Amino acid sequence: MVEHRPWLTFLTHAILIFGMLLLVIPIYVTFVASSHSLDEITAHFSLLPGTQLVENYTSALSVGPRDVGATVGTMMLNSLIMALGITLGKIFISLLAAYAIVYFKFRFRMFFFWLIFITLMLPVEVRILPTYKVAADLKILDSYPGLILPLIASATATFLFRQFFMTVPDELCEAVKIDGGGPIRFFFDILLPMSRTSIAALFVILFIYGWNQYLWPLLITTDESYYTLLIGIKRMLDVGEGQAEWQIIMASTILAMIPPILIVIFMQKQFVKGMTETEK
Amino acid sequence: MADVSLDNVFKTFGKTEVIHGISCDIQDGEFIVILGPSGCGKSTLLRMIAGLETITKGDVSIDGTVVNRLEPADRDVAMVFQNYALYPHMTVFKNMAYGLKIRKMPKAEIKRRVEDAARILEITEFLDRKPKQLSGGQRQRVAMGRCIVREPKIFLFDEPLSNLDAKLRVQMRLEIRKLQETLKITSIYVTHDQVEAMTLGDRMIVMDNGYAAQIGTPLDVYERPATRFVAGFIGSPAMNFLTAVVSADGRQVHLHRDISLTLQNGGLPGHGGQKIIMGVRPEHFVLGQAADAMLHLDLDHVEILGSDTLAYGHLGQDKTQVTLRLPSVYHFKKNTVLHLDIPSKNLHFFNTDTGQRIEMQA
Numbered sequence: 115m116v117e118h119r120p121w122l123t124f125l126t127h128a129i130l131i132f133g134m135l136l137l138v139i140p141i142y143v144t145f146v147a148s149s150h151s152l153d154e155i156t157a158h159f160s161l162l163p164g165t166q167l168v169e170n171y172t173s174a175l176s177v178g179p180r181d182v183g184a185t186v187g188t189m190m191l192n193s194l195i196m197a198l199g200i201t202l203g204k205i206f207i208s209l210l211a212a213y214a215i216v217y218f219k220f221r222f223r224m225f226f227f228w229l230i231f232i233t234l235m236l237p238v239e240v241r242i243l244p245t246y247k248v249a250a251d252l253k254i255l256d257s258y259p260g261l262i263l264p265l266i267a268s269a270t271a272t273f274l275f276r277q278f279f280m281t282v283p284d285e286l287c288e289a290v291k292i293d294g295g296g297p298i299r300f301f302f303d304i305l306l307p308m309s310r311t312s313i314a315a316l317f318v319i320l321f322i323y324g325w326n327q328y329l330w331p332l333l334i335t336t337d338e339s340y341y342t343l344l345i346g347i348k349r350m351l352d353v354g355e356g357q358a359e360w361q362i363i364m365a366s367t368i369l370a371m372i373p374p375i376l377i378v379i380f381m382q383k384q385f386v387k388g389m390t391e392t393e394k
Numbered sequence: 395m396a397d398v399s400l401d402n403v404f405k406t407f408g409k410t411e412v413i414h415g416i417s418c419d420i421q422d423g424e425f426i427v428i429l430g431p432s433g434c435g436k437s438t439l440l441r442m443i444a445g446l447e448t449i450t451k452g453d454v455s456i457d458g459t460v461v462n463r464l465e466p467a468d469r470d471v472a473m474v475f476q477n478y479a480l481y482p483h484m485t486v487f488k489n490m491a492y493g494l495k496i497r498k499m500p501k502a503e504i505k506r507r508v509e510d511a512a513r514i515l516e517i518t519e520f521l522d523r524k525p526k527q528l529s530g531g532q533r534q535r536v537a538m539g540r541c542i543v544r545e546p547k548i549f550l551f552d553e554p555l556s557n558l559d560a561k562l563r564v565q566m567r568l569e570i571r572k573l574q575e576t577l578k579i580t581s582i583y584v585t586h587d588q589v590e591a592m593t594l595g596d597r598m599i600v601m602d603n604g605y606a607a608q609i610g611t612p613l614d615v616y617e618r619p620a621t622r623f624v625a626g627f628i629g630s631p632a633m634n635f636l637t638a639v640v641s642a643d644g645r646q647v648h649l650h651r652d653i654s655l656t657l658q659n660g661g662l663p664g665h666g667g668q669k670i671i672m673g674v675r676p677e678h679f680v681l682g683q684a685a686d687a688m689l690h691l692d693l694d695h696v697e698i699l700g701s702d703t704l705a706y707g708h709l710g711q712d713k714t715q716v717t718l719r720l721p722s723v724y725h726f727k728k729n730t731v732l733h734l735d736i737p738s739k740n741l742h743f744f745n746t747d748t749g750q751r752i753e754m755q756a
Contacts, residue, residue, distance in 0.1 A: 285479035288446050293493035293540075294467035303492070307483040 141371070148364035155360045166361060174365040179350045183338035186366050189346040192261075194373065196331065196342055197324035199262035204320050205313055208268050212275035213301055217287065227276070234269040238330060246333055256337040265330060271316050278312050279305065315388025318381050322374045343370045396457040396470075396547035396580050397422045398443065403452035405438055412438055414604045415452065423578045425571070427595030431627065432586055434601040437552055440584045444550050445469050456547060467496075472541035473550040477557065478533045480525040480540075486512075487521040490539045504543075511542040514573070531562045538570070542577070549574070551583040555590065567593060588628050592616070600624045622671060622749035625742055631676045631704065631717045633742070638672040640665045647672060650710040655688050658738040660755025665743075670752060673742035676704070676719040680735045687733030691716060696726045707732065 147155050148171070150164035178185035214220075215227050238245075245264045254260035282305065290300040331342045341349070343366065350363050378385070398420040405413035412435045420426050428436045441447040443454055445466035453460045461469050472493075480489050487508055494504045512518040515535040525533055534554060541549055551570070555563045571594050574581050585591055591598045592612040600608045600615060600623075608620035619625035625633045638647040641654075644663035648654045649672070662670075682688070691707040703724045706717050718734070726732070743752040 283477060283479060285475040285477055286481065288444075288466075289473070289475065289479040289481070289540075290492075291446065291466045292444060292471065292473050293544075294496040295492075299496065304481055304483075310483075 144364050144367050148361060148368050150361060152357070152359060152361050155364075156357070170361045170365045171369070174362045174369065179346070179359055179362045179366070181353065181356075182341070182346055182349050184341050184346065186343065186346065186362075186369060188339065189341050189343040189366075190369060190373075192258075192340055193325055193342040193344070193370075195258055196261040196327065197321050197373070199258065200265050200324035200327070201317055201320040203262060203266035204268040204271050205316055207266060208271035208275050208316075209306070209309070209313075211272045212279055213305065215272075215276055216279040217297070217300075230269050230272050232269075233267075234273065238265065242329065242333065245330075249334055255334045256340050258340070260334050261327075261331055261340065261342070265324070265327065268320070271320065274312065274316065275309065278309060282308060311384055311388035313388070314381055314384030318377055318385045321377050325370075325374050397424075398548060398580060398582070399453075399455045399458075400439075400443075401453040401455070403439070403442060403454060404450045405435070405442060405447065406450045411450075412604050413442075413450075416599070416601075416606045417452075418599060418606065418609055420580060420582065423580055425574050425581045425583065425594060425596045427591040427598040428582065428584045428601060429588060429591040429598050429627075430586065430601030435604040436584045436586075436601045439601070440550055440552055440582060443548070443582060444471055444473050470544075470547045471550055472544045472546040472548070473552065474534075474537045474541055474554040476553045478525070478537040478554075480533060480536055482525055485522050485524055486517065486528070486536050486539075489525065489536055490543050493540065493544050507543045507545075508539070511539040514542065514576075515539050530558050531566065534558065534566060538573070542573075545579075547580065549579050549581040551581065551585075553585055554583075555585070556587070563590075570594065588630065592628075600627065602627075618751065619673075619742065620751050622673070622744040625673050625744065625751075629675055629677075631719060633673045633675050634716045634718075635744075636672045636674070636709070636714055636716075637746070638670055638743075640668050640670060642666045649714075650712060653689065653710050655736070655741075657741070657754065662743065662752065662754055665752060669746050671744040671746055671749075673744060674716075674736055674740065676717045677721075678736060678740035679718040679720070680737065681720070682733045682735040684733050687735055689734040689736070691718070691732040691734055693726055693728055693730050693732055695728065696724075698723055698725075705732065 143161070146161055146163055147159065149167035150159045151166045154164060154166075174186040176185055176187065178188075211230065215223060215230075249255055249260050249264055254263065286304055287300055290304060295303065326344065327342070328344050328348075331340075331345050332348065335341055335345060347363060347366050347370065350366065351358055400416055400418045400420075402415045402417050403413060404411065404415055416439060418426075428439060430436045438447060442449050445461070445464060449462045453462055455461060456469060456471075481492065484492065490508045490511060491504045494507065499507075508521070509518070512521055515538060517532060517535050517539060520528060520532060520536070525536065528536065534557075537554070554570070555566055558566060567590055570583075583590075583594055595612055597609065597611050598615060599606050602621070602623045608615055608624045610618075610620075615624060616628055619628060619633075622635065626635070636649055638649050638655075640647055640662050643661075644657075644666045645661045646654050646656050647662075647670070689709060691705075691709055693705060693707040695706040697704040697706075700723070701721075703720045703722070703726075704717065705720065705724075705726060706715070708714060709716055718732075738754070741754070743754065744750065745752060
């Protein structure tokens with residue numbers, strides 16, 4: 115479609131630039147604030163980067179915010195462990211579940227598929243109280259398994275892999291059978307490599323999902339050494355009558371954004387591939 | 395190297411029976427073609443031999459051993475699929491080596507076998523490529539290479555040429571036949587293409603709706619079709635069928651009140667007075683003289699193909715449509731009358747109800 119209407123070009127650009135500013139300015143302000151001292155922030159600070167950048171970040175990473183008891187470095191590590199645990203766990207379990215549903219005939223197969231499918235519609239929040247009870251009974255509060263396990267099942271990923279597996283021609287499975295391989299070989303030698311791009315795409319989505327988990331870690335962690343970064347930021351704000359350490363909070367916020375951004379940057383090629391094409 | 399024996403094999407899917415008892419003994423090194431229209435159960439039969447479908451009733455034996463309950467891997471068969479089913483993420487080499495790797499063959503031996511097969515199939519230069527980078531014909535070769543390297547007892551082909559263009563199909567057909575003659579491995583080949591069946595097979599099984607309508611050599615099937623279905627399925631253009639009544643003494647057939655054919659051989663003495671179906675292949679009509687010709691065909695349409703001429707017309711009062719194929723070029727005008735003879739040996743007769751062939755006396 116080729117259109118030559120100058121005012122339309124102007125209008126579309128204006129809308130896009132406005133939208134972009136809307137998204138970018140808060141992040142920019144956060145970044146600028148993270149480079150000023152607390153005094154400057156609480157008084158009045160210019161929108162140009164200040165001089166405290168290195169000090170603020172070093173202090174956040176090594177010393178940590180007052181009253182929280184864990185450094186931002188520790189919290190980032192916790193977030194990373196939780197995000198990776200959730201991501202890899204979800205992918206692994208979903209792959210296996212989808213494999214079973216697509217390739218094996220067992221009684222109530224469709225029933226189980228729909229059971230999984232229905233849970234798509236239930237957000238974590240709905241089942242949070244019973245899940246908490248189960249986690250408490252299993253004594254996995256304040257632990258990595260506690261952070262990871264309850265979030266590890268994924269109907270979305272199972273469904274996605276199922277859809278992908280269904281597009282894989284049956285003949286491939288039969289070719290493996292004739293070549294002398296069993297179900298395990300078919301899964302690891304054929305299906306898994308073929309799902310590579312889908313796995314990469316899901317990895318990006320699920321990692322961000324895992325990294326941004328808020329409610330569940332907030333509920334089950336009371337021990338500071340298991341705080342994730344998002345919980346840490348929340349706790350930094352809970353200062354009651356005192357003065358929040360805004361420069362540290364802003365630095366932590368910027369740090370919290372970095373891993374998801376890195377994942378997107380490094381995996382965007384596979385992500386796009388996984389979303390648009392299937393290797394057949 | 396193996397003989398295969400099917401002993402009264404049945405297959406049912408749910409409540410529908412799709413294979414109704416097929417028996418056939420396939421000799422060691424024989425090339426058998428299973429031919430039939432789509433949905434006749436030919437692929438199912440092949441898959442039962444491969445072990446990809448269970449056998450509902452009857453026995454499939456390879457080398458005298460019943461293999462009904464064996465996994466495909468333990469039957470020592472190799473199969474070429476219609477869509478090739480190459481592993482998309484593996485190179486051609488790995489595709490061919492995969493079956494051997496699973497069987498834990500030493501690396502050097504795998505390499506030797508794959509390279510040998512690649513040389514035979516002329517795909518050596520593609521060994522490092524992925525299937526995606528190959529053309530249809532090349533993929534077909536890789537799929538065959540994957541079978542050859544295994545040195546199996548039996549080759550199974552499931553319509554392997556149907557995804558190729560016409561020219562390539564002819565070429566690959568020749569190559570498959572040559573390959574099979576060199577390797578002398580028992581082969582079972584499923585197709586709906588009668589030309590493939592005629593050219594490739596030592597013998598063919600013509601399937602009709604889950605039954606083996608006829609098992610025989612290609613020429614046998616062409617010259618003496620066992621049923622009306624086989625007669626109509628083999629040959630292009632298809633055989634003409636005319637309803638006829640046998641005269642009381644069996645020496646003549648009456649096509650209509652106005653057309654009678656005298657049978658020059660022994661005729662059909664046992665069928666006097668019966669209603670039967672007479673079949674004539676389009677290529678078996680002979681142009682005759684106006685005075686003494688058997689049939690007079692009113693010409694409707696002519697197609698000149700260069701090598702042959704196809705003529706379409708109708709006969710007698712009830713205007714039965716007839717197709718004939720004449721060698722070389724004839725410039726017939728529409729709406730003229732052609733005078734035709736048919737040598738009696740080229741007539742086929744079938745039972746009106748059962749469709750079974752009725753033999754003439756010599």
